Amino acid sequence: MSWLFAKRFTVLLFLVICAFFLTVFLTGCQPSKKSDVNSISVWHWMTDRDAAFQELAKRYEAKTGVKVTFELYAPSDAYSQKVRAAAQGDNLPDIFGILGEKRDFSSFIKAGYILDLTPYMEESLGAWKNSFFAKALAVNEFIEGNSYGVKAGIYGAPIDIMTIQMLYNKKLFKELGLNPKKPPQTFAELLEMGQKIKQAKMQGLVSGWGEVWMVDCFASNYAFNIMGKDKVLATIKGEVAYTDPDWIKVLGLFKQMQESGVLANGLVTMINKTAEQLFANDKAVFAFNGSWCVNVYKGMNPDLDYAGMLPPKASEQNPMAIWGGAGSSFMVNGRSKNKEEAVKFLQWLTDRDQQAYLAEITNNLPANKNCLNKIPDILASFAKAMDNATHPNVWGVSEFSPVIEAFDKGIQSIIIGEKTPEQVAAEVQKIKERELAKKRSR
């Protein structure tokens, strides 16, 4: 009898275990609880700004009674995946940012995950809109007839701006017998300095070219300088081939830099953190980095003596362009019950006082143009470079990802002496034609 009881008990136990796992599974599939009306949830990836955000959240709650919860998910790759996964499960927070290309941004909009902020921006004669740098706002804007098929409008609020340019170490300039007030103005001068760097056995330019997007950024600066914006965009549209002599000239610059000694050893696999450490510790003459570096260098070596400069021109035909615009932006969840409150919070966050506080604490360039007077000189030089700024997100057309990858990896091959600029150009063009054919067949 007791044997029978034990057997039945065991069967029952197994059924309970089954039910438990099923419950856990089904609970996991269920969308998480949405936030209350009096609380706003914000997801972000900005480790360096989290403390400042938490402080601002406290101030906002004290002022309005609305609780704002900033949730940090880092690193940025993990954050990006979390946002995508949350979108699939309809679990996005009230406010979030999107990392990636404009194509991804447009997909979020088309799926209804992002609120069009245009009506709010236009309120009170465009007061909110006019408080931003136009180039910062442009990154979050889709113009009429854009190639992404998105309704024209502004879909995000920038919270800071950035520019990516070259920096040089004044101390090492002096050691090389160069004038620290006269950085190279032309590409020929840069190559000449490369010879001196090589002879002095110093390291030249450091940057995160192992993370390929930065090499892409540097190359597109020179593409704009050598052939002008129209021809670059025509190439993306497929009207000009990458085998065009101007593109070969752009690719050839990397070969020249490598041969002259401008580029630091190991640049092709260097991550930006390593590059920042080398430059901050007076071990590299030049760096190619974004305005966020001011905060990073300050943390690594407060005595670092350096200055910013535009990449030296390789051609006089067109102005030098650098990447710039919105550094980080926040979007409002179009499906959130709290979207009105979320917009109000974003308006407050991007207002002058809060922007000044963020700039002071994090050393990032504020997106609000009314508080630039409080930033340090080196940051001001980055702000000044905004005049030359452009960004792929404002071009209105996007290059195919495999083409970008082939182009960037091709540059790495040129630097390591594995391929010639002509070979890389031909390979990139082949991939471009393949992608165009695929697009046409869809």
Place this chain on the structure above:
Amino acid sequence: MRIKSTLENYVFVLPAVTIFMIFYVIPFIWVFQLGLFEWDGILPTKTFVGLGNFKEILFDKIWWQSMGNAGYITLIALTLQNVVAFLLAWACDREIRAKNFYRVIFFIPPVLSEVVVGLVWQWILDGNYGLLNHWLGAIGLPQLTRNWLSDPQTALTAVAVVHCWKGFGWGFLIFLAGLQTIPRELYEAARVDGANAWQAFRKITVPLMIPVAVLVGILTILGTMQAFVLIIAMTGGGPAYHTQVPVLRILASMRGSSRFGYACAQGISFGVILMAISFIQYRFSKKYKG
């Protein structure tokens, strides 16, 4: 009564089957299904492309290059890593002083974080300020110094060697367990019969350790082919495509190109290849036992 007993048996295996279905079979089917679509991972709509993604993989040169790179690392792991693991296990199985200390030391690398190991080795192998180049210079071999991780001729091998260093502890542990199951009487009998240490090793240790070696081989292949964290930390897959491996390509398809359908197709293809390799090895080990 018999039906009841059969039902009870099914009830007992139900939890395991349920977990297996939920976490393995259903996701596998979903991933395969996604592989038949072009999808950016965001939009609710997906475009059906049939086997188009799988066909594309066949002509994806970079994908096959990454498979070749993973194969190269696996080959080094199968030889260098496992030989070192076996020799160290064999040494620790003998009556040597402080053998427990060595057992702990040899098992430290596998329990370390791959990212930390990658970053430390990146620092050691750095072309400008790395320890390895410093030591080479100090011992009078400056001609051998180079950018170990940025030079296409050395990058993949450098990554493979670090992978072996990180992974040999597992093999060491399994080999050691295998060696300890060999009855000591066999060695005593061999010694009585006049066999020397080499003959005992060749005629007793090696044959009895082959099943263990097959198991270690399977685990090494599966583990090494799927390695990627260490590579991301050390080279990010560069220079150019010289240290790209399949998992990095799948990540690139998902994150870089937002081609989730293609990434799923790559994942399925890669899984099928790994299953095929495992099956061949399994058949090989069964044949050996037979």
